[in-house]
Amino acid sequence: MLRIIKRMSLPAVLGAILFIVIQITSDLYLPTLTSNIIDKGVTKGDISYIWRVGFVMIGISFVGILASIANTFIATRQAQKLGKKLRSEIYEKVEYSSQREFDKIGTASLITRTTNDVNQIQMVSQMFLRIMINAPITLIGASVLAFYRDRELTKIFLYVIPMIILVVGVTMYFAIPLFKSLQEKTDRLNLVFREGLTGVRVIRAFNQTKFEEYRFDDANKDYTNTAIKVNTLMSFLLPVITFIISVTNVSIIWFGGHNIAEGTLEVGNMMAFMTYAMQILMSFVMMAMIFVFVPRAQASAVRINEVLDMKDDIKNPDSPKAFNSDSSLTFNEVSYSYSGAEKPALSDVDFTAKKGDTVAIIGGTGSGKSTLVNLIPRFFDTTEGEILVDECNVKDVLQHELREKVSFVPQKAVLFTGTIRSNMQYGKENATDDEIWQALETAQAKSFVSELPDGLDSKVEQGGTNFSGGQRQRLCIARALIKNASVYVFDDSFSALDFKTDAALRKALKESITEAVVVIVAQRISTVVDADTILVLDDGVMVGRGDHQTLKATNDTYQEIISSQLSKEEIA
Incomplete structure (x- = not known):
């Protein structure tokens, strides 16, 4: 996978990282300003302070939006360029490969690798420049700021985070093999479909239309059943994590309310803490999504590299000679x-x-x-x-x-x-x-x-x-x-x-x-x-x-x- 990701432009990747850092900084600073408005503006009735800080929040939000747009533009552009480059390299490799090399993989599988597998790489490369960079930086930044707001409430994460890791880990344990098998079943589906199209006259001549329909239905059902299994499994992930996040919110409000009543925590700080808590937990959710797509993309990367790494049976000579005689x-x-x-x-x-x-x-x-x-x-x-x-x-x-x-x-x-x-x-x-x-x-x-x-x-x-x-x-x-x-x-x-x-x-x-x-x-x-x-x-x-x-x-x-x-x- 890393061999393929390296094909992206380094300046563009650095630019995407720069803009995502600007966006994250904006997102992390806004809860602090919200806390200040509540504690220093609302509770004291200082309208001018509320307006002043409010305009600052608008400005920071605008910068964050621009940074997010720039990051998305770069990420999408680089992902599409990477897909274009991979498709070109695969096509060129196949065009210059010997018949023996070509037959090792087969036409149907080559079509799948050039389309479906490359699309998986494109999607993950785009996620890499957005979510994979966003999630860990947000997680670290939000954790530090949450700890700064209230050390006692931070202990809630000692219980919540292991639960999320356990849920994601169990889900991935069962889902990853299914994701990998989907690629092979896609090959099979393309093979049967392509044979049905290219051999349609023979199929009709021998009156084997029903047989081919059953054959395609078998491949189609096999793919569909596997897809249903993996998507059903993944469908449990978001509701469970949402439930954990809701419980976390209730816990923060419960314990935070007691701290406010005791005078050890201000309302603004609790609001900021809740925002940081959501950012921490959503970072884990985003990383969970990464764990969903990366294994599938890794399987696709292996299949693409298998084509690109094929050794040429027929090579040009190191010191080529020139033709110089009659036919x-x-x-x-x-x-x-x-x-x-x-x-x-x-x-x-x-x-x-x-x-x-x-x-x-x-x-x-x-x-x-x-x-x-x-x-x-x-x-x-x-x-x-x-x-x-x-x-x-x-x-x-x-x-x-x-x-x-x-x-x-x-x-x-x-x-x-x-x-x-x-x-x-x-x-x-x-x-x-x-x-x-x-x-x-x-x-x-x-x-x-x-x-x-x-x-x-x-x-x-x-x-x-x-x-x-x-x-x-x-x-x-x-x-x-x-x-x-x-x-x-x-x-x-x-x-x-x-x-x-x-x-x-x-x-x-x-x-x-x-x-x-x-x-x-x-x-x-x-x-x-x-x-x-x-x-x-x-x-x-x-x-x-x-x-x-x-x-x-x-x-x-x-x-x-x-x-x-x-x-x-x-x-x-």
Whole structure:
């Protein structure tokens, strides 16, 4: 928690402390003036003294109000800035984290940590600059002044304060574990809700709406029941403390009245003492509230620090090298194993491609095709061997520069909310309309985009859901093509295309990309037949390498794939 609080501006924190001290001084001095008005003004009938001191009280109250406003402004501003900074740091950390690190926490939990957990930190940081500083200073100041007014009455606090500590302690003993569990239940609630939203079409297709409703209700009820328990528990705290404060007031009036009757205490002093007593007890109440929120914020701080402290699996080199050769891609005895896996996902993959070459990768499900291409832009790092892009080891160059050299179309077609133009400019920020239309034409997307009423300014919904699967794939391909890269990677990006569009697209790629390496992951034989080199993967092992005719004649695995997709007449 302290690591996070340290992110606040020191001058601002000192300013907040200064203003809160001014406010507390004002609050502590007012009862003394009230006592003086009663003892020296009211009892003696000195109207001028009452007016004079009254105006002083107004002035001091005004100063206290201004100080309170200034403190609140600084506290709120710093809390919001801290929240902004934490959200930015978490987002940046996640953006630069490897897929392995990202999967450790999960999307739903990251959303909770960026929203709910950061809000907890914001609230407590604001309380820190107001209540956490206010309460102890007020407690000490009011105790000293109360003791100065009447030492005998001060003994009442020897009984009252332990009672308050006991009540707060017992409440916190049961409440803190419940507060901590609320964060985990929030994660669960977000997870189920998010899966229900993203998978709504699948849920409807399999007629599992009721099942998902029950699943969400279970998570919702679990969260609600825990929240009810902790809030019911906390609801007893304020009435009990109010009762203790009322008993304290009655005790002060009872014993103070006897002292006044005996002439050992003046009425004004008793009124001041009662005010100080309220300030002392309210300070304990405020500290009790701190004990309510701090444990929950501490749990949130631990969760946030867990994200910020994630060690980067993929790091930039200390002495980065620069690319200085023509387009090429080389795998030298590359192997990769996922964390906790019994065997490697890839073993001893070895090939080289020069500019203008098309490398196709084919194999069964789970053979390691996507793993192989994900190694090129360093989404993962090789376990053994090395990958060279433009004759530079990908581990020896800056990640940013490497990814400038590689244009990647992922297996899942991902489009962002905005317009077609804004999505195309992900590939090239300053792309002109002519360049965009050229990329769309190569990707076989120009025909349907030009038919849209707004053309390049046509709206793209979240995830591109207002386009068909084939249209999304073609838009993603166009976005990749608009980028000037050394290696273009298409990870099963033609799967939603019909055979005619597939063939036209591959022909256009061959004609337009002559100064770079093209890597195509595919399931269909028709997609890979024209490739210069075809890599055949089986269970993570490269069992074949060559062109279509060579593999067709000599490779058993490739022959099995052909026979599963084509008839004997087509094979011949």
